[in-house]
Amino acid sequence: MGEPIARRVSVLGAQPAALNLATQSAWPDSRPVPIRFVPQADLPAGQAYEQYIFDSAQCPTREGLHDFFNGLAWLHFPLIKQRLNHLHVAQIAKTGIAPVRGPARDALTLFDENAALMRAPDELWEALLAKNWRRVFVDLRPQWADTTLVLFGHALLEKLVYPRKSITAHVYRAHPATDCIADMDFWVADSLSAEKLASKPFAHLPVLGVPGWWPANQTPSFYDDTSVFRAARTQVIMAG
Incomplete structure (x- = not known):
């Protein structure tokens, strides 16, 4: 369009x-x-x-x-x-x-500018939340055929006019039954609240890693770049 x-x-x-x-x-x-x-x-x-x-x-x-x-x-x-x-x-x-x-307004702006909407199998979504990149993009690669990813944020789209490997979307999970854009629009709109967005319900996704979106990612070593595909932070709990 x-x-x-x-x-x-x-x-x-x-x-x-x-x-x-x-x-x-x-x-x-x-x-x-x-x-x-x-x-x-x-x-x-x-x-x-x-x-x-x-x-x-x-x-x-x-x-x-x-x-x-x-x-x-x-x-x-x-x-x-x-x-x-x-x-x-x-x-x-x-x-x-x-x-x-x-x-709250920061979170609303982040969604508006940089969100992507994703309908994905549970296994793939959990791996994405955990930033287990090898699992997301290599082990579970066949599951991307059953996944819908739609870029929503207008700043995200603008950045991708000149693509670079580090461009990362904030991914919001849509309901599994959202089979088309109209369904996704209705369900996501109904699910949004300032409180929910302020809780940062996002997964991070370097979008050029999506299978089929960038020729270089056909090679598994593409995902070895730790400056882009960063490990999840570990929380250290100090004994009192």
Whole structure:
């Protein structure tokens, strides 16, 4: 879906207009998008970005890849994006706009910018949580055929325009019954809360390690790079 919109941007010369046209066209998995895209200049001075989206149902959009991918996230995952916006606004109502966002808003931003959504067998998920990379990518490699991984975060997508081995996603596990994007959008949106995200319910995944996503990872030694595929931290408990 991104390529036709990118071509439309080149014709119209403005990302908001191209994204708005996409919300009006039929495409697989099409669902209502609860916002319109507007130029960044429409955001009033001093107004919080998330509060403006909530109040106006309009998303300020700059030209460039970062906000282009944010627009695609709204088109593919309107329920998740709307849920994140509502959670941000609820936190703003509690704490106001402060120089330091706090753990809840930090977690919401992390999800929005860098999350990937994963439906995976239990064995593979547990190995990923444990950062047992040899097991994740070599021993359990056949299980990736039964795994769905969808990149959600718009900053994550922007980084992958120029791929490098160290790019790592924060992976949020979706329900096993989420067989399509629409199901995943509904289930994940319904599962999100500020408290849950602040607990950091993520697994870390260097995305170029995913089988089939990067030619070099066909060789098992690809995963021997400990600067990227880092071991899990061990907790040391001191005797009192």
